[in-house]
Amino acid sequence: MCFHSPGSSSSARVTVAVFPGLFSGWDSGSALAHCQLKKDSSGAGLCPVPLFLGSKSLSPAHTPSNRGHGPPTYPEACGNIWNSFDEEFLETQEQLKKLQEEGHLMFQQVPMVEMDGMKLVQTRCILHYIADKHHLFGKNLKERTMIDMYVEGTLDLLETLIMHPFLKPADQKKDLVAMAHKAIALYFPVFEKVLRCSGENFLVGNQLSLADVILLQTILAMEERIPTVLSAFPYLQDYTSRLSEIPTIKRFLEPGSKKKPPPDEQYVKTVYEVFLS
Amino acid sequence: MGKPVLHYFNGRGRMESIRWLLAAAGVEFEEKFIESPEDLDKLKNDGSLMFQQVPMVEIDGMKLVQSRAILNYIATKYNLYGKDAKERVLIDMYTEGVADLGEMLMTLPLTPSDQREAKIALIKDRTKNRYLVAFEKVLKSHGQDYLVGNRLSRADIHMVELLYYIEELDASLLAGFPLLQALKTRISNLPNVKKFLQPGSQRKPPLDEKAIEEARKIFRF
Numbered sequence: 001m002c003f004h005s006p007g008s009s010s011s012a013r014v015t016v017a018v019f020p021g022l023f024s025g026w027d028s029g030s031a032l033a034h035c036q037l038k039k040d041s042s043g044a045g046l047c048p049v050p051l052f053l054g055s056k057s058l059s060p061a062h063t064p065s066n067r068g069h070g071p072p073t074y075p076e077a078c079g080n081i082w083n084s085f086d087e088e089f090l091e092t093q094e095q096l097k098k099l100q101e102e103g104h105l106m107f108q109q110v111p112m113v114e115m116d117g118m119k120l121v122q123t124r125c126i127l128h129y130i131a132d133k134h135h136l137f138g139k140n141l142k143e144r145t146m147i148d149m150y151v152e153g154t155l156d157l158l159e160t161l162i163m164h165p166f167l168k169p170a171d172q173k174k175d176l177v178a179m180a181h182k183a184i185a186l187y188f189p190v191f192e193k194v195l196r197c198s199g200e201n202f203l204v205g206n207q208l209s210l211a212d213v214i215l216l217q218t219i220l221a222m223e224e225r226i227p228t229v230l231s232a233f234p235y236l237q238d239y240t241s242r243l244s245e246i247p248t249i250k251r252f253l254e255p256g257s258k259k260k261p262p263p264d265e266q267y268v269k270t271v272y273e274v275f276l277s
Numbered sequence: 278m279g280k281p282v283l284h285y286f287n288g289r290g291r292m293e294s295i296r297w298l299l300a301a302a303g304v305e306f307e308e309k310f311i312e313s314p315e316d317l318d319k320l321k322n323d324g325s326l327m328f329q330q331v332p333m334v335e336i337d338g339m340k341l342v343q344s345r346a347i348l349n350y351i352a353t354k355y356n357l358y359g360k361d362a363k364e365r366v367l368i369d370m371y372t373e374g375v376a377d378l379g380e381m382l383m384t385l386p387l388t389p390s391d392q393r394e395a396k397i398a399l400i401k402d403r404t405k406n407r408y409l410v411a412f413e414k415v416l417k418s419h420g421q422d423y424l425v426g427n428r429l430s431r432a433d434i435h436m437v438e439l440l441y442y443i444e445e446l447d448a449s450l451l452a453g454f455p456l457l458q459a460l461k462t463r464i465s466n467l468p469n470v471k472k473f474l475q476p477g478s479q480r481k482p483p484l485d486e487k488a489i490e491e492a493r494k495i496f497r498f
Contacts, residue, residue: 002479032403041316056364106374106411107374107377107407107408107411109406117330118363118366120366120368120370121370122369122373123373124345124369125369125370125373125374128365128369129362129365129369130365132362133362141350141353141354142339144349145339145341145349145350148343148344148345148346148349148350149327149341149346150341151328151346153328153342153343154287156328186328186329187328190327190328193369221440232281238459259363
């Protein structure tokens with residue numbers, strides 16, 4: 001299946017081949033990495049969730065060694081040049097095997113994004129390329145490095161969110177508490193301080209960057225689980241509202257966009273079925 | 278400005294690829310080892326660690342954290358990151374692939390003993406059938422001496438570092454990958470790398486039980 005956004009007229013065609021499953025970069029003996037499953041908001045079926053996950057393996061207590069990464073489609077949404085991309089959904093293991101056997105996936109994993117004549121894999125690589133191309137990576141090396149640091153830190157937090165649905169229900173509550181604590185004690189204070197000290201609307205260089213995009217994604221995803229997570233962070237609250245008003249981002253946050261809904265039980269079930277059966 | 282200062286414990290962990298890259302670039306660096314929980318606490322309380330974590334590298338007036346951010350900075354500064362966006366993206370892809378396998382190897386000593394055999398089998402399978410095969414293919418496709426752009430880049434350094442770890446696990450894994458073996462030899466003979474490979478350099482040995490215990494105490498895991 002190939003989804004085209006309405007009125008797409010751009011010359012760039014981004015085909016995001018993702019598994020209809022959780023984008024969790026699992027690497028078990030038989031599993032394929034990086035799939036994402038989401039129920040279409042219309043209930044029409046499964047649709048891919050190109051989401052970025054952190055690239056750290058989980059502790060050895062979680063087997064198989066998991067990694068997840070997913071770029072939010074925010075960078076695409078923020079690109080002023082185009083904000084439309086095609087999505088090719090993988091819905092069966094056979095489809096994925098075909099992609100693998102035909103050599104489209106450098107490390108046999110998705111996400112894979114076809115753009116500018118290349119078949120890009122590896123979440124961070126894809127994110128960086130898009131950010132570079134659409135001027136979301138700062139004006140100089142110092143800004144780029146600040147953006148890198150913020151992005152990497154935020155991805156660490158985002159990863160816990162991504163893995164959360166795959167924990168046993170008994171462990172989920174505890175995990176949520178740990179996640180909230182991490183966000184509130186470790187990550188949000190950093191960004192709150194940056195915004196407070198600079199008085200600017202963006203994290204780096206007074207312009208939208210990849211750092212803002214990833215942080216916004218993470219905040220919104222956290223708020224889905226923990227609605228009060230920003231209650232102690234007035235600058236981050238303002239920041240979140242302001243970013244959400246940027247036209248391209250606003251469009252992406254509206255119903256009917258390609259932004260994917262939060263993971264649910266069906267999604268987790270399907271991932272297990274597709275990857276671990 | 279003085280030499281970069283690396284803050285980490287006295288072991289490979291997430292700092293080792295930074296050591297390799299600096300060494301390959303011919304950059305001398307100092308190290309301040311974290312040897313007790315108090316050492317780490319001091320750094321945290323100082324406000325030196327953006328996310329309360331190490332690695333942290335003091336370089337060019339900045340206190341950089343997050344190993345990828347640090348590596349990206351060093352690679353850019355020392356011209357080891359390709360000449361344009363297209364080369365950069367290839368370097369990034371190869372680097373991330375190397376990092377994925379490297380992560381599995383790095384966390385192997387922390388795997389509970391009842392899971393270790395399975396993990397080793399998985400690592401070996403991935404090494405041969407996913408990663409080395411992909412990189413050998415890259416070298417074969419262009420027949421050049423380096424992975425990207427026909428000149429040395431960080432991708433070659435990270436790759437060769439990984440090849441040494443693979444060899445430590447099981448040297449037979451490298452059989453069947455002649456181009457990668459040749460890359461390993463070639464890179465190892467570069468003067469800066471050769472120096473780094475010699476005993477007495479700042480390169481760190483593999484983790485032993487004692488070192489793991491120490492790290493557990495310091496990092497409280």
